Amino acid sequence: MSWRGQWQTASFRGVEFRFRSASAALGRRNVVHSYPGRDDPYVEDMGRKAREFTIEAFVIGAGYIAWRDKLEAACEQPGPGELVHPTRGRMQVAVQDCRPAENIEAGGLASYSLTFIEAGNNLFPTARVDTQSAVSFAADDALAAVQDDFTGAFTVAGFPAFVNVSALSNATAAIESMRLSALSNLPDMGVLSTFTSGIGGLLGAVDTLLGTPSALASRFLSQIGLLNSLFAPHQARQAAFALSGFGSSLLPVPATTPSRIQQGINQSAVVGLVQRAALIEATRAAGQTTFTSRTEAVAVRDQLANALQTQAETAPDTVYFALTDLRVALVRDVGARAANLADLIGYTPTSTQPAIVLAYRLYGDPSRDAEIVARNRVRHPGFVPGGSELEVLA
Incomplete structure (x- = not known):
């Protein structure tokens, strides 16, 4: 098709017109900053300039007056309208200027200089609640409340030595539980050494810290908080949730004397501090986790x-x-x-086949084969076993 054949019949708001020429004004919205004593200006780019289109148009013929009136009425309507540009196609524009001209020497003809400017959408700012940050802030508040509660309940001052020994035993058991939960759920041995070194430092200081409950609580919270600082969110969540079960094997203390009563209070305080701090950090980790399915997200939400x-x-x-x-x-x-997010569903392939084939059949996208392999712990991507149910995204 020739270039002339690609031209379109020009119109605005459905009213056709003829054109002689068309021009445009394009570019960038630049702000030039000049400074005293400096020869070079600084040009700040504020974005693309609104495109402006000028068309030299006309209407002609025995009925040109009615045609003229329709075109002028279209140009005076409020709001943007559709312009069919003779060489640029359809676009939404607003009328910037319309200058009609008629003269006696050219009867039956009205000429126009039409200037249009592109019309975008009036986008307003939208508010979106940062729910992940809200979880983190709520976790900080909860940790502060847990620390204050522990500080108000725990004490060994003024009590017999066995109260101190019992508190030391409970604190040491808590620290060991921190270490075991990390070892069981955090496979990165390179980063794990940083966590375990903190455990060593805490063990060495715990006897001294028993006399200052607020400092003891702070050290415990800092050590548990390292789970989120050092490890991936899903690993930190698993380790912290495992730690939240601490204390189930401790024997209750008989409340027979004031010293025994305080011994029991101290034990409950240590258990409560560790359980609640671990659960709070597990919840914080959930707020930082990128879930791959609605099923996974709902399961974690309900558990916590x-x-x-x-x-x-x-x-x-x-x-x-x-x-x-x-x-x-x-x-x-x-x-x-x-x-x-998509739900997880069960799917049982009828025969052993490569993961790439299965991904194409399920999703129409062979590049998602690694997703199937990872989610189902398939030993070899070339042999996804048939007859065994797989977890796949719906």
Whole structure:
């Protein structure tokens, strides 16, 4: 097709017109900054300039007056309209200027200089709640409440030596539980050494820290918080949640004397501090986790929300409200981020086949073979076993 054959019939808001020539003004919106004593200016680019189109147009013929009136009415309507540019095609524009001209020597003809400017959408700022940050802030508040509660309950001052020995035993057991939960759930031995070195330092100082409950709580919270600082969110979540089960094997202390009562309070305080801090850090890690399916996200949400509810039911008021706020933040965050994720479903291939073939059959995308292999721990991507149910995204 020739260049002339590619031209379109010009019109605005459905009213056709003829054209003699067309021009445009394009470019960038630059702001030039000049400074005293400096020869070179600085040019600040503010974005693309609004495109402006000028068309030298005309209407002609015995009925040109009615044609002229329609075109002028179209140019005076409010708001943007569709321009069919003779060489650039369809676009939404606003009329910048319309200058008609008629003269007696050219009867039956009205000429126009039409200037249009492209019309974009009026986009307003939209507010979006940062639900992940909300989880982190709620976790900080919950940790502060847990630390204050521990500081107010735990003490060895003024009690017999066996109270101190019992507290030391409980604190040492808690530190060992931190180490074991990390070893069991955090496979990166290079980073794990940083965590275990902190464990060593805490063990060496714990006897001294028993006399200052606030310092002891702070060191415990810092060590548990390292899980989120050093490891991937899903690994930190697993390790912290495992640690939240600490204390189940400790024997209750009989409340027979004031010293025994304080010994029991101290034990409960250490157990509560570790359990709640670990659960709070597990929830923080969930807020940083990138979930791959709605099924996974909902399972993590329910696990942590139920655990937070259980902890809150036995906590004092300040800790109860802090844990409840954290639970609400978690549910909102996971609900918002899981809304657009696919569900996990079961799929059983009828025969052994390469993962790339299976990915094409399921998704129409062979590049998703690694996803199937990783999710189902397939030993070799060339041989996905038939007859065994796989987890795949819907």
